[in-house]
Amino acid sequence: MSGSGYNMSLKNQIISVTAEKIVFPGRSLCRCSDGVALFTEGLLPGESADVLVIKDKKSFREGLLKKITRPCAQRIEPLCPSFGRCGGCTFQNADYTNQIKYKAGYISELLAFTAAPASDILQSPDVWNYRNKMEFSFFDNGGQTDLGLHCRGSFNRYVSVPPCFIADGDFVKAAAIVKNFANKKGLPAYDNKTHEGFFRHLVLRKAQNNGQFLVNIVTNAADFHKEEFNSLVEELSEFADSICWTQNARVSDAVAADSFCVLRGKESILEKLNVGGKDYFFNISAFSFFQTNSKGAQILYNEILKLLDPSKDDVLVDLYCGTGTIGISLAHKVKEVIGIEQIQQAVENAKENALLNNVSNASFFALTAEKWVLQNGGKRFDAVVADPPRSGLTSGVIKFLTGCGAKKIVYVSCNPSTLARDLALIIQDGQYKIKAVTPVDMFPQTYHIEAAVLLEKN
Ligand code: SAH
Numbered sequence: 001m002s003g004s005g006y007n008m009s010l011k012n013q014i015i016s017v018t019a020e021k022i023v024f025p026g027r028s029l030c031r032c033s034d035g036v037a038l039f040t041e042g043l044l045p046g047e048s049a050d051v052l053v054i055k056d057k058k059s060f061r062e063g064l065l066k067k068i069t070r071p072c073a074q075r076i077e078p079l080c081p082s083f084g085r086c087g088g089c090t091f092q093n094a095d096y097t098n099q100i101k102y103k104a105g106y107i108s109e110l111l112a113f114t115a116a117p118a119s120d121i122l123q124s125p126d127v128w129n130y131r132n133k134m135e136f137s138f139f140d141n142g143g144q145t146d147l148g149l150h151c152r153g154s155f156n157r158y159v160s161v162p163p164c165f166i167a168d169g170d171f172v173k174a175a176a177i178v179k180n181f182a183n184k185k186g187l188p189a190y191d192n193k194t195h196e197g198f199f200r201h202l203v204l205r206k207a208q209n210n211g212q213f214l215v216n217i218v219t220n221a222a223d224f225h226k227e228e229f230n231s232l233v234e235e236l237s238e239f240a241d242s243i244c245w246t247q248n249a250r251v252s253d254a255v256a257a258d259s260f261c262v263l264r265g266k267e268s269i270l271e272k273l274n275v276g277g278k279d280y281f282f283n284i285s286a287f288s289f290f291q292t293n294s295k296g297a298q299i300l301y302n303e304i305l306k307l308l309d310p311s312k313d314d315v316l317v318d319l320y321c322g323t324g325t326i327g328i329s330l331a332h333k334v335k336e337v338i339g340i341e342q343i344q345q346a347v348e349n350a351k352e353n354a355l356l357n358n359v360s361n362a363s364f365f366a367l368t369a370e371k372w373v374l375q376n377g378g379k380r381f382d383a384v385v386a387d388p389p390r391s392g393l394t395s396g397v398i399k400f401l402t403g404c405g406a407k408k409i410v411y412v413s414c415n416p417s418t419l420a421r422d423l424a425l426i427i428q429d430g431q432y433k434i435k436a437v438t439p440v441d442m443f444p445q446t447y448h449i450e451a452a453v454l455l456e457k458n
Pocket residue numbers: 289290291320321322323324325326340341342343346367368369370387388389
């Protein structure tokens with residue numbers, strides 16, 4: 001067959017395709033003229049385009065969108081000039097109603113095997129400026145110190161900020177002020193390749209329900225005195241409640257601390273979430289985990305409460321509890337909360353958060369869920385909330401869940417594809433039934449979607 005044009009690879013060729021639908025994670029599933037599926041990005045259902053084939057496998061192809069030859073009526077002009085290049089947003093080319101339709105489409109497809117149909121997506125109250133945390137990177141932009149976000153799929157290319165339309169409005173103001181200060185002082189951006197330079201990251205956090213704002217300036221370790229930040233601190237103080245400075249001389253790009261100091265205000269800010277009609281307060285420091293959409297988190301936590309509908313005699317396990325937010329906001333409705341989290345610092349934060357909310361029936365343990373289930377395998381619990389990272393649950397944790405006797409389990413997921421995989425395993429031996437699936441949109445303009453799933457014991 002070799003040499004017959006029929007079998008020739010289409011790699012590096014430009015072909016014409018039509019998008020059928022959007023699939024998780026935000027990719028456009030297209031059909032080629034020979035019937036083979038092709039995945040690309042940025043094409044909406046019904047649209048035709050020329051794409052450059054970059055992968056040609058037996059069962060599917062991948063392509064780079066080159067030219068939209070037939071746009072659809074749903075297409076809108078993105079707000080952001082960096083849309084398409086920035087790694088942040090995937091869906092600014094469609095309005096929020098259509099984004100919700102795409103997300104509902106892939107959630108219900110991935111969970112089609114469950115008997116419980118997904119209910120309507122609970123929408124984010126804000127579709128712009130909703131992010132309460134951003135981590136901007138400093139980079140050299142033609143000799144100027146600039147701030148930006150990573151380009152899609154790149155570790156060392158950036159798009160400039162401002163603008164950023166999903167970040168809290170104050171973040172963009174702070175970014176402009178810090179950038180201006182860096183250039184006035186002639187302080188260069190850190191270079192990931194040479195490991196020279198000063199400014200690395202700007203981490204911005206806002207307690208959006210409580211109006212408090214934290215700025216963390218992350219620099220290389222350098223012979224630099226904190227007084228040299230004085231004019232910057234003055235300028236930021238007009239709207240920032242907490243201004244911190246982290247020095248990090250490590251080669252790794254993650255925001256880690258070699259030394260940390262507070263330049264102005266307190267070390268953390270206080271966020272407020274109303275769950276079940278009661279206000280709960282949570283400390284957010286420069287490094288602690290907190291859901292990135294405060295109003296969205298409030299909707300999610302209220303939904304967890306509604307699905308779980310706990311009783312006063314229940315012992316509730318909050319697996320992957322982070323800083324304890326879910327367990328604490330349910331603590332007054334149950335007898336006892338047991339929170340499990342692998343990061344020691346998060347567990348310390350959880351304990352402080354419990355005190356802050358007069359919660360005395362919650363205890364938190366710093367170990368992996370895997371280790372904890374090994375130690376507690378035989379015990380019975382009444383209710384479980386599991387909120388794992390994107391990678392989902394491991395086999396030991398799934399085994400624990402199906403054997404722990406809980407009347408109800410709520411699985412909270414930020415990745416519908418590992419959620420689908422894990423749910424299939426949890427219901428496999430017939431002990432649990434999926435009763436409800438509530439998707440919650442915490443991430444407008446992006447392909448991400450959260451979901452809370454109620455499982456009940458048969
Ligand atoms: N439920 C919390 C946090 C969810 S994020 C909230 O709503 O705010 C998931 C958490 O799981 C993170 O805090 C992460 O540190 C933790 N984690 C990741 N892998 C883990 C594991 N194997 N065992 C325990 N915790 C883990």
